[in-house]
Amino acid sequence: MFPYARDNVRKHLTSTFDSEETKEDIKLLRNQIEDDLRNGIVGAAPVPPDEAGKEAVIKSLVTNVESMIKADRKITSLKQLQGHIWRTGFEKKELQGVVFKDVPEALKNWHASGIKVYIYSSGSREAQRLLFGNTTYGDLRKFLCGYFDTTTGNKRETRSYFEISQSLGVDNPSQILFITDVFQEAVAAKNAGFEVIISIRPGNAPLPENHGFRTIKSFSEI
Structure with a gap:
């Protein structure tokens, strides 16, 4: 499931950018990234303002999210976005939950x-x-x-x-x-x-x- 989320971050943000749900996801990510930058977290990169345009914002967010996933960070902003990406995967039958047989x-x-x-x-x-x-x-x-x-x-x-x-x-x-x-x-x-x-x-x-x-x-x- 984690590779699916990583591979579909850009696609998800691009297709849902103007939805209220994704706007809230981006707000949470911006807040987390600002906090990461203040604390010198490796991989954190500034996100340009909305005025810079959709593509510039998404490009920066993808860079940050990929870094968060690589570091396996347990933070709400990342987990919320991953959940929304996974929902699409389940709806499209591209994902299935795997549990141990017991x-x-x-x-x-x-x-x-x-x-x-x-x-x-x-x-x-x-x-x-x-x-x-x-x-x-x-x-x-x-x-x-x-x-x-x-x-x-x-x-x-x-x-x-x-x-x-x-x-x-x-x-x-x-x-x-x-x-x-x-x-x-x-x-x-x-x-x-x-x-x-x-x-x-x-x-x-x-x-x-x-x-x-x-x-x-x-x-x-x-």
């Missing part, structure tokens, strides 16, 4: 047992709904209760998990089990009082020795 059965079983399942992803909530609604196993959204994204906070910051526990209304954060494949996210969630399991999947970054977390290789182990 996921659909686990979601079905948890749902049948009355366990509420939520998604917390750096991808926008819209992108999450698109992915789980268009998987190779069909529409899995019926097994999910809600979605959280970077508008809640960075996934590597403890306060984000405090926000989630408040939103879910649990009496104690330990009532929430958080499953992740990223060590730093596991630490942040644990510091917020969550129960945490690290899912070992192909392509994962190696875990530190003596990390102290329970690990699994399939959701069927939970």
Whole structure:
């Protein structure tokens, strides 16, 4: 999905430039880029004013977005734009959500047992709904209760998990089990009082020795 977003940034911005949705996307990107320039972020390049013309603005935005994608930045402005590009891909049947083969059965079983399942992803909530609604196993959204994204906070910051526990209304954060494949996210969630399991999947970054977390290789182990 990420290569699709990268390869279609220019096409998407060009075809939707005058829509209210894309105007809002561009506004968010401009704000982020201005902040990046102030902080000396590598790859950030000034975006000319609208008076410079559509092509000049789009050219600069594409340069910045490609740099953000290359750096795998978890920022709302990028994730919102990617979600809108992916929506077009799903609508055109050019994209399909891919999940590990143990996921659909686990979601079905948890749902049948009355366990509420939520998604917390750096991808926008819209992108999450698109992915789980268009998987190779069909529409899995019926097994999910809600979605959280970077508008809640960075996934590597403890306060984000405090926000989630408040939103879910649990009496104690330990009532929430958080499953992740990223060590730093596991630490942040644990510091917020969550129960945490690290899912070992192909392509994962190696875990530190003596990390102290329970690990699994399939959701069927939970």
